[in-house]
Amino acid sequence: xxxxxxxxxxxxxxxxxxxxxxxxxxxxxxxxxxxxxxxxxxxxxxxxxxxxxxxxxxxxxxxxxxxxxxxxxxxxxxxxxxxxxxxxxxxxxxxxxxxxxxxxxxxxxxxxxxxxxxxxxxxxxxxxxxxxxxxxxxxxxxxxxxxxxxxxxxxxxxxxxxxxxxxxxxxxxxxxxxxxxxxxxxxxxxxxxxxxxxxxxxxxxxxxxxxxxxxxxxxxxxxxxxxxxxxxxxxxxxxxxxxxxxxxxxxxxxxxxxxxxxxxxxxxxxxxxxxxxxxxxxxxxxxxxxxxxxxxxxxxxxxxxxxxxxxxxxxxxxxxxxxxxxxxxxxxxxxxxxxxxxxxxxxxxxxxxxxxxxxxxxxxxxxxxxxxxx
Numbered sequence: 001x002x003x004x005x006x007x008x009x010x011x012x013x014x015x016x017x018x019x020x021x022x023x024x025x026x027x028x029x030x031x032x033x034x035x036x037x038x039x040x041x042x043x044x045x046x047x048x049x050x051x052x053x054x055x056x057x058x059x060x061x062x063x064x065x066x067x068x069x070x071x072x073x074x075x076x077x078x079x080x081x082x083x084x085x086x087x088x089x090x091x092x093x094x095x096x097x098x099x100x101x102x103x104x105x106x107x108x109x110x111x112x113x114x115x116x117x118x119x120x121x122x123x124x125x126x127x128x129x130x131x132x133x134x135x136x137x138x139x140x141x142x143x144x145x146x147x148x149x150x151x152x153x154x155x156x157x158x159x160x161x162x163x164x165x166x167x168x169x170x171x172x173x174x175x176x177x178x179x180x181x182x183x184x185x186x187x188x189x190x191x192x193x194x195x196x197x198x199x200x201x202x203x204x205x206x207x208x209x210x211x212x213x214x215x216x217x218x219x220x221x222x223x224x225x226x227x228x229x230x231x232x233x234x235x236x237x238x239x240x241x242x243x244x245x246x247x248x249x250x251x252x253x254x255x256x257x258x259x260x261x262x263x264x265x266x267x268x269x270x271x272x273x274x275x276x277x278x279x280x281x282x283x284x285x286x287x288x289x290x291x292x293x294x295x296x297x298x299x300x301x302x303x304x305x306x307x308x309x310x311x312x313x314x315x316x317x318x319x320x321x322x323x324x325x326x327x328x329x330x331x332x333x334x335x336x337x338x339x340x341x342x343x344x345x346x347x348x349x350x351x352x353x354x355x356x357x358x359x360x361x362x363x364x365x366x367x368x369x370x371x372x373x374x
Contacts, residue, residue, distance in 0.1 A: 007039035042071030115287025153309035204276035315353035
């Protein structure tokens with residue numbers, strides 16, 4: 001098959017949508033090298049995020065020719081004009097978008113929908129952003145032959161908010177970078193510990209530091225557990241970080257117990273996961289929650305919030321609490337921090353669960369979607 005992708009985010013986005021795109025393309029190349037993968041991108045810079053992918057006849061990049069299309073317009077309107085020449089059979093919009101121009105009838109469209117948080121928590125988005133996201137998502141779902149939802153929660157939201165027929169939706173779980181499961185050398189770990197001045201044992205939270213991620217509840221729980229328990233928060237700063245810092249100033253007992261790290265490199269992040277003792281993910285709502293899979297892969301027991309998809313990601317061996325319940329979170333922290341056997345049991349049980357999120361499963365289940373269309 002000749003399978004095309006909107007690859008802009010795969011090449012240039014370092015966060016969730018980019019990671020999803022790169023992981024899928026890499027997994028397909030590894031497990032299904034007999035197919036041809038076409039990466040459509042409005043520009044191909046000398047430096048991009050898929051440079052580590054070895055040269056292969058199985059994939060190539062396609063960019064606008066003749067300078068007739070500005071990049072954004074080409075993604076939205078120009079890509080279908082390339083399908084006949086490239087003999088594209090399936091085009092997969094990896095981030096809730098599909099082109100607007102008519103397609104050749106033999107071409108099949110697949111779109112991945114990651115979440116509908118802009119509808120479930122509209123107060124977190126501006127009116128114009130909500131309007132744009134809704135328009136793009138509705139249009140893509142209408143045009144797609146099959147919709148891939150990254151979790152059962154996202155499938156439920158598609159049915160509830162957009163009234164999509166369940167038969168058109170296929171849930172396909174993603175994987176995380178396998179590097180999280182590869183144990184780093186001790187000297188590498190200690191170098192990262194020294195670089196960031198990390199405690200010997202600590203709780204870890206990873207993700208954009210924004211209100212939806214709900215890190216404040218961890219600070220509230222921290223006040224309810226012994227003072228030797230420390231917390232490291234890693235993520236991109238938003239205005240919400242200032243709220244956390246103000247809360248810490250208002251509670252001086254936290255000042256020596258909490259570190260907030262921004263701009264942490266990817267390899268350093270992997271090491272920080274492996275240095276941590278317990279992972280906490282208190283997000284109010286997620287479409288999937290890839291940091292939970294990263295933590296499980298790194299061998300950490302997980303405590304996560306209920307109410308969205310995190311039980312899917314964390315599985316039965318993880319512990320859960322309501323996003324506003326600092327008391328239950330504190331009890332879970334206390335239980336794991338002082339019970340090495342409970343931590344080991346949780347980690348051991350999780351190893352079977354995370355097989356669901358392997359690169360092989362990701363590739364296999366996505367390829368099954370493609371094969372059902374041709």
